[in-house]
Amino acid sequence: MKNETQSALVARDAAIILLLIWAFMQALLMIWAPADTQTTYLLLLFLMDIAVLCGFMDRVNTGTALAATITCGWVAYKLYSFYAVGETVYLTDYFVTVLPLLGSGAAALFSRSMRHVNAENKLLRRQVDEQVLVDDVTELYNLRAMYRDAQMMTGYCVRNHLPISLMIIQMRYESELRGMLSHSRYIQLRKRLAELVMDSVRVEDKVYCIDEHGTMAILLTSNEANSAYVRSRIIAAVTKEDAFDGILERGTHMDLRFACKEYDEHFGKDMMAFKKAVESELAYDV
Template identity: 25%
Template structure:
């Protein structure tokens, strides 16, 4: 509803601006004796509208006050020095110029509101999506839904369950060193090597794309998880060797934390992740 209302205000403001321009053109055409002066004032009105469009209404209105005082001083000078009377032309532009500024501000303000709303909705849809588009991996939303299933199987059949959290070292620094497309490639490559290091009945999740963090749900104990960790590190070394062929400008390093599931110490899926991330501090 808010979005529709903002769109309506934007449309009305745009139509109002067009109407004001039309009225100004008709007014100028009806006063051929002051054609040059009216054209100059119309250009000034357009300039004030453009300033408002690229800045904000405060700057536009302040400049309008400057224009009104300047124009008023000019009219006063003509009245005193040349004996001219204050006519409709003066009042017309004193009213029309601020109206153009306000119409421009309404148009730009509602458009910016719509852009912010679209960006918020886009981020919300991405966060609510169950699968990452680039890697085809399930994300943290899916993890929270699947965790209860995995933990239920672990408890019912007495199968050990371990969560690995894998994070790229110095990711924030790496983001400044390589272009965006290579960042996506790096996330994809680490995702693939992690996927190839686990069994088909295990699960891999991209927990945080911005911070390059994965979660691996393994039906094994801590000792079995160590084997998976070694596989990942070996495959990472192979990936870093491709740096010699020019694929990446930096070597990728991983920090891996592992926590085995115990229902008496792990209360929720998020608690599972937090405890696994805590183990990252010990992997240097």
């Protein structure tokens, strides 16, 4: 992979150098061109530019075919003019023979090298995303981190005969709040809610943000019955009059839905099934 990337970068740099040479030769062509041939050269340059654009747009076959057609047509025309009419062949005429294939070839080389570089960048971005364990808005651990921690914590609690529960908290009118608030205020709302929840739980309990809608999950080192105290503390925190000052208008209240379930050994290591079982309880919090 490293050698392929290095080769692609070398090919990209070589293509840029060839394109600079191509552009320089175009400038020389127009500077040295006799006055009576400048219009012809301008038309040819326009066709060359189309061939080069085809190369940049990943239409390599089209660009190459157009460049080859320009070159063959130009060579045939100049040979006919030279032998049949006796027209003089200028140095600039040789430039026109080389320029179409040089430009389209450089553009195709650049496009192919960038295709490889972009593919590797996408692969690296996907690999980085798969390793990210923190929600970028709330700065809480995300769903992937929750699954990882849940497996470890449930295993520890089962071995030591300790209770562990999963609580999921959801904004009841999330879609309405998203539509009512500006994007920046909605982000502030999610951050503020995360702070209030964090302040309402014990140090040993772990809080996660598990989706882009602000849904949170808490791994509680307590049984399902005692989770009611956590719920009451969170409700008390979010219903304070100044809890969302500067974010929500006066009279707009934050309403949450709660679901909690104690871990049972029949879930085994299937934390996804455990989470789904908790989520199914959200429908009953009306």
